Amino acid sequence: xxxxLKTALFGVVSTAILTHTAKADIKSFFKWEVLPSxxxxxxxxxxxxxELWSMVPGKYVYLYPQISVRLTxxxxxxxxxxxxxxKALVKVVYNSENIAVYVKWKDNTPSIQPVYTSNAFGxxxxxxxxxxxxxxxxxxxxxxxxxxxxxxxxxxxxxxxRDYEKVFISEGFGTLTEIEENGVNIDMKYNKATREWVAVxxxxxxTENSDLRAGLVPVGFAIWDGNQHxxxxxxxxxxxxxxxxxxxxLDKDYLEYVSWGDMIHKEGDPKRGKQLTIQNGCNxxxxxxxxxxxxxxxAPNLSDIGGIxxxxxxxxxxxxxxxxxxxxxxxxxxxxxxxxxxxxxxxxNNDMYTWYIKTPDGKLxxxxxxxxxxxxxxxxxxxAYLKTLRDWRNFK
Amino acid sequence: xxxxxxxxxxxxxxxxxxxxxxxxxxxxxxxxxxREYMYWNNVETMPGEGYPRGWMEAGGGFDEQGxxxxxxxPDMVLDYGVPWDYNHEELFEMDYLxxxxxxxxxxxxxxxxxxxxxxxxxxxxLPRICNHCSNxxxxxxxxxxxxxxxxxxxxxxxxLDRCQGxxxxxxxxxxxxxxxxxxxxxxxxCIFCFPRIERGLPPACAHQCVGRIRWVGFLDDEEGxxxxxxxxxxxxLPLRPDFGTQPNVYYVPPVLSPPxxxxxxxxxxxxxxxxxxxxxxxxxxGPGVHHAIKVLKEEMEKRKRGEESELMDIxxxxxxADMFRxxxxxxxxxxxxxxxxxxxxxxxxxxRYVAGANTPKEEVKxxxxx
Numbered sequence: 001x002x003x004x005l006k007t008a009l010f011g012v013v014s015t016a017i018l019t020h021t022a023k024a025d026i027k028s029f030f031k032w033e034v035l036p037s038x039x040x041x042x043x044x045x046x047x048x049x050x051e052l053w054s055m056v057p058g059k060y061v062y063l064y065p066q067i068s069v070r071l072t073x074x075x076x077x078x079x080x081x082x083x084x085x086x087k088a089l090v091k092v093v094y095n096s097e098n099i100a101v102y103v104k105w106k107d108n109t110p111s112i113q114p115v116y117t118s119n120a121f122g123x124x125x126x127x128x129x130x131x132x133x134x135x136x137x138x139x140x141x142x143x144x145x146x147x148x149x150x151x152x153x154x155x156x157x158x159x160x161x162r163d164y165e166k167v168f169i170s171e172g173f174g175t176l177t178e179i180e181e182n183g184v185n186i187d188m189k190y191n192k193a194t195r196e197w198v199a200v201x202x203x204x205x206x207t208e209n210s211d212l213r214a215g216l217v218p219v220g221f222a223i224w225d226g227n228q229h230x231x232x233x234x235x236x237x238x239x240x241x242x243x244x245x246x247x248x249x250l251d252k253d254y255l256e257y258v259s260w261g262d263m264i265h266k267e268g269d270p271k272r273g274k275q276l277t278i279q280n281g282c283n284x285x286x287x288x289x290x291x292x293x294x295x296x297x298x299a300p301n302l303s304d305i306g307g308i309x310x311x312x313x314x315x316x317x318x319x320x321x322x323x324x325x326x327x328x329x330x331x332x333x334x335x336x337x338x339x340x341x342x343x344x345x346x347x348x349n350n351d352m353y354t355w356y357i358k359t360p361d362g363k364l365x366x367x368x369x370x371x372x373x374x375x376x377x378x379x380x381x382x383x384a385y386l387k388t389l390r391d392w393r394n395f396k
Numbered sequence: 397x398x399x400x401x402x403x404x405x406x407x408x409x410x411x412x413x414x415x416x417x418x419x420x421x422x423x424x425x426x427x428x429x430x431r432e433y434m435y436w437n438n439v440e441t442m443p444g445e446g447y448p449r450g451w452m453e454a455g456g457g458f459d460e461q462g463x464x465x466x467x468x469x470p471d472m473v474l475d476y477g478v479p480w481d482y483n484h485e486e487l488f489e490m491d492y493l494x495x496x497x498x499x500x501x502x503x504x505x506x507x508x509x510x511x512x513x514x515x516x517x518x519x520x521x522l523p524r525i526c527n528h529c530s531n532x533x534x535x536x537x538x539x540x541x542x543x544x545x546x547x548x549x550x551x552x553x554x555x556l557d558r559c560q561g562x563x564x565x566x567x568x569x570x571x572x573x574x575x576x577x578x579x580x581x582x583x584x585x586c587i588f589c590f591p592r593i594e595r596g597l598p599p600a601c602a603h604q605c606v607g608r609i610r611w612v613g614f615l616d617d618e619e620g621x622x623x624x625x626x627x628x629x630x631x632x633l634p635l636r637p638d639f640g641t642q643p644n645v646y647y648v649p650p651v652l653s654p655p656x657x658x659x660x661x662x663x664x665x666x667x668x669x670x671x672x673x674x675x676x677x678x679x680x681x682g683p684g685v686h687h688a689i690k691v692l693k694e695e696m697e698k699r700k701r702g703e704e705s706e707l708m709d710i711x712x713x714x715x716x717a718d719m720f721r722x723x724x725x726x727x728x729x730x731x732x733x734x735x736x737x738x739x740x741x742x743x744x745x746x747x748r749y750v751a752g753a754n755t756p757k758e759e760v761k762x763x764x765x766x
Contacts, residue, residue: 072537073567074455074466118433118476118576119469119563159581174541176560232539232562296463332536335462343616344401344550345642346530347462 021267022256029259033310035059035219035243037092044098046185048198053102058091063223063236064307064390068143068300069173069329076229086223086236092243098183099212100202101127101243103221107197110190111226112158121226122164124157125188125199128220131169131210135251138323139240139258139313142220143233144170146324147364151220152209154201156186158226169209172327173233181207215250216258217243233329239308261311261383268377268384276382280371288389297334297353299368300326306389314383318374321366328355401530401550402588402722404602405611405625405632406523407648407711413439413507413521417601417610421525424589424600430579432479433472435503436586437601439523443511443676446522447503448475448572456533457570458640464536467567469576477502515657518671520650522680523609525601526573526586527635527643528552534585537568542583548730549614550644551588559583570639594727598720608713613721615644620721621710622646629695629707631688633681648711649677651689 038056045052063086070077091102103125113122128151130140140149150171157164165186168176181203188199205212221238224230242258244250261267277283283291288302305314316323336350356364374382421437440446448454448470455467470476480495480502487493510519528545532552535543542558543565545551554565554574561581565574574585589599597603602610613622625632625648632646653670655663668674668689677685691707699708713719 071539072456072464072466072564074468077466113581114578116430116433116472116478116578118472118566118578162581164581174539176540178557232560232564329539330536330541332531333464335458335531335536337460337462341530341642344398344530345644346398347642350462 021263022259024266025259025262026255028262029242029255033240033242033259033262034216035061035090035092035241037094037243037245039245039247040093040095042095044093044095044100044202046100046187046200046202048102048187048189048200050200052093053091056091056093056102058089058102058104061088061090061221061238061241062086062307063088063221063238064304066143066222066233066235066237066308067304068302068308068326069233070296070301071233071329072333073229073234076234079228080234083228083236086225088221088223088238090221090241094205094245094247096247097204098202099205099243099245100200101219102198102200103127103223104196104198105223106195107190107225107227108195109225109227110158110195110197112160113226115160119229121224121229121231122158122160123197123226124155124164124224124231125197126153126155126222127201128153128170128222129210129212130218133218133254134214134216135254137254138316139218139310141172141324141326142237142239142308142313143326144172144176146172146326148323148325150209152181152207154184154186154203156188156199156201157224158188172325173329174327179209181209183207212243212245213248215245215248216254217245218258219243237308239310240313257312258310261315261380261387264311264380264384264387268380268382270381270385270388273381273383273385276374276378277385280374280382285368289391295352297328299355302386302389304390306387309386311383311387314386315379317368318379318382319370319372321368321370322364325356325364325366328353398530398545398547398550400548401615401644402528402593403613403615403622403626403644403646404525404599405622405646405648407609407713408520408522408650409648409652410607410609410711411439411521411523412607413441414606415439415504416604416606417523418503420600420604421586425587430577431575431584433476434575434577434584436573436575437523437525438503439521440504441507441510441519442522442680443519444506444509447524449501449505450475451570451572452636454572455570456537456568456572456639457636458531458533458536460640462531462640464533464568465570467533467537467570469563469566470572473499474501477505512671515661516671518653520653520672522635522647523601524571524573524635525599525645526552526588527571527641527645528586528588529644530642531640533568533570533639533641534565534574534583537564538562539564546590548727549590549593551590551593552585553587553590554583554585556580556582570636570641571643593722596722596727598716598722602720603716608719611710611713611719614726617721621718622721624706624710629691630684631691631707633684633688635680637682637684647681648692649681649685649688651692 036057065083088103088105093100114120131150145151153168153170155166167181169179170176183204185202190197218240223236285294285299286302287294331349331354334350334353335347341347356366417437426434438447480497480499512518540558542555559582563576565583577584598612602612611622613620626646632648634643653672655670658664695705695707699705
């Protein structure tokens with residue numbers, strides 16, 4: 001590990017003169033956010049039990065219950081406040097052609113969606129890669145991308161009698177579209193002795209949708225616990241993690257961008273940040289922590305945003321909300337009862353709950369105004385505060 | 397949301413609970429392929445738990461502000477009831493008739509139980525299909541936007557290519573009339589027999605009804621009997637309008653239940669609806685029930701006096717052609733506009749539903765090590 005850090009840092013530091021904070025950010029970023037990988041001359045294993053995996057260094061990734069949007073299953077919503085943080089061990093192996101991502105997590109209640117029931121669910125796991133990333137590219141929304149940042153999603157679910165292995169392209173909630181991608185293989189096995197699931201996602205480094213041949217590859221993780229009725233948006237979700245592929249050059253600008261603010265807790269004042277969120281009226285639309293006055297679904301719930309979002313993503317979202325436009329779940333969930341229904345008796349959707357507007361030229365514009373006028377320190381304080389929000393237990 | 401809306405009216409005064417509609421639907425659509433447990437059409441006894449058990453208390457629908465409410469997904473064994481068979485073979489060996497599983501609930505489990513104490517016990521039958529609502533709860537709940545309402549006639553269908561089997565639709569539907577197909581791992585529901593409708597035939601449940609209690613037609617067809625029952629006479633009312641989904645199946649409330657007896661066994665004359673408490677009818681069909689009862693009684697009296705009554709003539713249901721006013725070349729014109737000929741007619745609007753490509757890979761994966 002230390003060697004990896006040293007070489008990585010050496011490469012960066014020697015080529016650029018960085019400020020002290022940026023250096024600290026990068027150091028912390030490598031420690032917490034970067035996943036190591038192993039290059040092999042041989043074939044990349046797709047079997048979870050392959051011996052090679054025991055020789056590959058891994059790192060733990062934390063996954064948070066997804067509560068940015070609320071789904072309407074009463075049984076699940078009761079469970080969410082009782083959930084625990086999910087932890088998965090991730091390993092990566094690649095050669096010049098393929099990459100395999102190994103994900104191992106504890107599950108004392110392995111469940112397979114049975115052949116004949118109405119309300120039981122299977123365990124599942126998925127990973128996602130942005131279709132475009134690198135220098136000059138901002139991070140996609142972690143929840144399956146957004147219209148400006150499509151992602152490719154690889155999913156394995158345990159469904160009795162079927163191989164529920166799927167590849168999707170996604171641009172945010174509700175847009176998941178199944179595609180065929182050559183050379184993809186996903187395997188998932190349960191180890192009864194250690195009570196752990198292991199899944200291996202293998203894909204070519206370059207597909208028609210994305211090219212992972214880069215020094216730093218963003219990757220996101222999601223895990224579903226069938227025993228807790230998890231499926232779809234009810235899941236545990238990581239923030240973007242970054243795979244270091246040493247065979248490819250590390251872009252220092254991109255590294256500086258994604259690592260920005262990794263030490264924000266030292267630079268910003270969360271207490272002042274919270275005051276600023278209230279002064280600037282964030283709580284008029286968003287719900288977070290003890291701020292629950294905004295109408296539900298008016299805007300994404302931020303109660304666990306600190307767990308699933310990075311500082312640069314948060315900064316981008318505050319300064320330039322149009323960059324990452326997140327679509328509310330099905331807009332039909334709220335209709336407007338205070339206007340006249342049409343001749344079939346249908347009420348139109350309540351526009352208050354759509355999170356963006358379409359300009360006449362067809363562009364999407366977030367309903368959230370830009371807060372670019374805030375000072376650098378104000379932004380840091382707010383982001384420092386947002387990074388402390390990991391409190392799904394108060395989900396309402 | 398749609399340009400036109402198809403609707404069905406059912407006269408509960410005439411339903412005898414024979415389940416012919418249920419069987420017509422089952423043999424046509426749900427006796428195979430993971431749908432065995434589903435009843436897109438069922439007839440339940442009211443008051444009662446219904447099918448699935450306790451559907452009225454299972455959540456879904458919209459609150460007064462128009463926001464979708466949380467709901468639950470009924471359990472296969474406890475709420476729907478698993479399909480079971482009987483030991484017909486063993487009967488020859490002097491056994492007694494018993495199911496081959498140990499069921500705890502099933503469709504029509506509480507048939508004819510009803511409510512009230514002897515001699516004033518009461519019940520009536522309530523046939524239910526999907527309401528093809530104007531603001532469907534299932535459509536609103538789907539995070540995949542896999543459920544759509546047809547522009548042409550307001551029929552609500554599942555796009556099986558988009559459906560991923562998350563089942564929020566089941567939680568979102570307050571009538572619990574959308575079902576999970578465990579074999580396909582997708583949701584399925586009553587399709588208002590759209591392939592029949594497009595050919596000018598009513599849905600199988602309506603066509604087969606021996607009591608001729610069902611009318612089918614477009615709500616904006618002022619010549620149609622559906623329009624007259626719903627909008628002109630206002631005697632056909634939606635089920636649980638308080639669920640807020642604007643359902644499009646309408647019921648003529650049961651006003652002809654027998655009168656009550658007093659403690660000494662004498663008939664009590666009067667009362668709006670005989671033994672069935674009007675409060676219960678109001679709960680099911682909303683405040684419009686009082687007006688409907690009044691109009692029905694007045695028109696019945698008129699007819700008894702030998703006067704003309706258009707409403708009574710409609711409810712007598714003289715002929716199918718008038719009861720099912722569907723076609724009027726509506727779909728044929730739509731198909732012609734799209735330049736479809738012959739069997740292409742089938743593609744008219746439902747390529748999303750018919751295209752399918754949903755056949756699952758039959759490869760079996762081993763998840764647990766031996």
